[in-house]
Amino acid sequence: MRNPYSPGAGSPPPALVGRDSHLDAFDIAVQRLGIGRAAKSQMLTGLRGVGKTVLLREFGRTAESHGWTHVPTEATEDQRFVESMAALVRKALLRLSAGRRATERARRALGILRSFLVRWNLPDGGELALGFDSVPGFADSGALDDDLAGLFAALGGLARERHTGVLFTVDEVQYLSRDELSALIVGLHRVSQDQLPFMIAGAGLPSLPALAGEAKSYAERLFSFPVIDSLPSGEASEALSAPAAEEGVDWQHDALARIVNLTDGYPYFLQEFGKQAWDVADGPDQITITDVEAAIPVAVHELDSGFFRARIGRTTNNERAYLAAMASLGPGPHGSGKVAAAIGKTTTQVGPHRDALIKRGLCYSPRHGIIDFTVPMFDEFIRRWTA
Numbered sequence: 001m002r003n004p005y006s007p008g009a010g011s012p013p014p015a016l017v018g019r020d021s022h023l024d025a026f027d028i029a030v031q032r033l034g035i036g037r038a039a040k041s042q043m044l045t046g047l048r049g050v051g052k053t054v055l056l057r058e059f060g061r062t063a064e065s066h067g068w069t070h071v072p073t074e075a076t077e078d079q080r081f082v083e084s085m086a087a088l089v090r091k092a093l094l095r096l097s098a099g100r101r102a103t104e105r106a107r108r109a110l111g112i113l114r115s116f117l118v119r120w121n122l123p124d125g126g127e128l129a130l131g132f133d134s135v136p137g138f139a140d141s142g143a144l145d146d147d148l149a150g151l152f153a154a155l156g157g158l159a160r161e162r163h164t165g166v167l168f169t170v171d172e173v174q175y176l177s178r179d180e181l182s183a184l185i186v187g188l189h190r191v192s193q194d195q196l197p198f199m200i201a202g203a204g205l206p207s208l209p210a211l212a213g214e215a216k217s218y219a220e221r222l223f224s225f226p227v228i229d230s231l232p233s234g235e236a237s238e239a240l241s242a243p244a245a246e247e248g249v250d251w252q253h254d255a256l257a258r259i260v261n262l263t264d265g266y267p268y269f270l271q272e273f274g275k276q277a278w279d280v281a282d283g284p285d286q287i288t289i290t291d292v293e294a295a296i297p298v299a300v301h302e303l304d305s306g307f308f309r310a311r312i313g314r315t316t317n318n319e320r321a322y323l324a325a326m327a328s329l330g331p332g333p334h335g336s337g338k339v340a341a342a343i344g345k346t347t348t349q350v351g352p353h354r355d356a357l358i359k360r361g362l363c364y365s366p367r368h369g370i371i372d373f374t375v376p377m378f379d380e381f382i383r384r385w386t387a
């Protein structure tokens with residue numbers, strides 16, 4: 001029998017337990033924008049492994065179910081933001097134009113993209129070389145917020161002409177710089193006043209760049225910022241039991257309770273423990289506490305060598321020492337001063353390592369002078385790993 005907890009095994013529903021309210025709000029927002037009303041998009045934040053990416057992908061499906069075009073992207077530590085924005089716009093324009101005679105508006109939109117590419121020194125995509133003239137005066141000012149607004153307006157206008165809409169989803173938003181995120185928001189705000197069927201949804205770690213000034217107040221108007229967290233025990237149990245029930249398999253009450261307790265309801269952990277318990281269980285139609293006890297060391301080993309290990313992959317010795325000091329203090333958050341003291345240094349001395357860990361998305365600062373892990377139960381892992 002197939003293991004319903006293997007990555008990619010379950011069709012979306014079990015992996016979306018507890019997220020109905022976000023999905024409903026998103027669905028309504030798409031419909032409102034589709035009829036020219038104002039609506040808020042969502043910028044999801046939360047620790048690693050809580051289900052942000054899964055939910056963002058589901059937003060994409062929701063938009064598609066209304067006939068919209070969805071173009072996803074994921075920011076990385078070392079990627080050029082303007083380049084990925086241009087790529088998203090290009091994909092969306094091409095999809096909106098596919099199989100249709102190019103209207104005046106479509107030609108113009110491609111021309112505006114062309115201006116943007118030239119202004120920002122970006123490679124011209126093959127299709128666009130086909131002779132769409134640049135449209136001077138749009139998306140070529142050199143101010144990123146204005147130029148993005150020009151692109152978004154061209155795209156949204158074309159979508160409206162086609163009686164459809166466009167959604168961009170941007171995952172790992174914490175890797176954008178503050179300037180990039182500000183430009184994105186200010187640009188989006190500028191087109192939002194025209195009530196175009198164009199939307200951007202995002203997800204990122206709690207270390208999302210802190211916005212200031214107009215970008216901050218616009219962000220509050222354009223987005224809600226739901227915090228995606230671990231699942232309360234009832235929903236965590238359901239996330240485990242529902243996929244098994246579909247295969248005609250039951251979980252014993254104690255067996256469920258043990259995993260929910262051990263994982264604190266963190267979705268990624270629930271899935272890994274569920275997967276191992278399923279593999280260990282003799283069945284045929286029940287997973288027992290004995291199965292779970294046997295699966296625990298296997299699941300812990302899998303997490304250590306995969307999920308956790310992957311996070312520390314590229315850290316330096318100094319950064320690891322900082323993580324070890326944090327872990328020695330227990331689960332976070334911790335005062336930065338205490339962490340520094342645990343290594344026998346001053347806050348200033350360890351500042352660069354702390355900043356590097358934040359930049360890599362391993363830690364974040366929930367408040368001034370406070371540091372925490374972005375990965376749930378990371379302190380336990382570090383202690384196992386350095387033991």
Ligand SMILES: Nc1ncnc2c1ncn2[C@@H]1O[C@H](COP(=O)(O)OP(=O)(O)O)[C@@H](O)[C@H]1O
Pocket residue numbers: 007014015016017018019046047048049050051052053054055231239267268269270271
């Ligand atoms: N609400 C949920 N219920 C059950 N499993 C979930 C839920 N959300 C996510 N998962 C599972 O947890 C794992 C991590 O989800 P992911 O979206 O990659 O997290 P993030 O993007 O927050 O790091 C995925 O394998 C997913 O199937």
Ligand SMILES: [Mg+2]
Pocket residue numbers: 049052053054171
């Ligand atoms: Mg993710």
